[in-house]
Amino acid sequence: MRSYSQYFLDRVFLRVRAPDLTRQVAAIPYAVVDGRVAFLLITSRRSGRWIFPKGSVIEGKTPWESAQQEALEEAGVEGEIDCTPIGTYRTIKKGSIARKVVEVDLYPMRVTRQNDTWPEQANRKRHWVLLREAKRLLHDPVLAGLTTQLSRRVLFADAPAGSAGQGPHYHIAARRQ
DSSP states (O other): OOOHHHHHHHHHHHHSOOTTOEEEEEEEEEEEETTEEEEEEEEOTTTOOEEOOEEOOOTTSOHHHHHHHHHHHHHOEEEEEOSSOSEEEEEEEEOSSOEEEEEEEEEEEEEEEEOSOOTTTTTOOEEEEEHHHHHHHBSOHHHHHHHHHHHHHHHHHHOOTTOSSOOOOOOOOOOBO
16 A cells, blocks of 8 residues: 555656656447436456556557557457547556556447457456446546546437436356456
8 A cells, every 4th residue: 555645646747747747548338228328347457456448549440449458458348339438547657666647538339349358358357337336446546537528429319318327238247257
């Protein structure tokens, strides 16, 4: 467990615009299950925290295509991805010596296929969660807020006139893997 002073320094570091800022992209995999939005979280390789699939922009691909590729490699899911990010958050990438601020653009991705095997399966767990659990498991409050924002957007966009979030239903197994 890291010390309070290191946590405080990390929070300050995130608020300061670093000259060597690195940009990454992430997918927010989701599905509508029985009128509620479910999100797919994965564990990070290093710390085991629950996160969304993310990585660097892949040469020759757009940022959203790169996020889609990360979702396939890290979480084993495919789907329809938005070409506009829902938001951005900052995190710290800890190297062996230095810390680096990483700014991550998040692209919503409606999952249409969940594969039984995927490239990083041995290194990560995946877990479908509803909004309340997603907000509890996500370490970063900005991520929790963007998850809430996406949930509202999806439910109201999918809702036929006169219904409250009773849009299309997708069967996604809500289990840890």
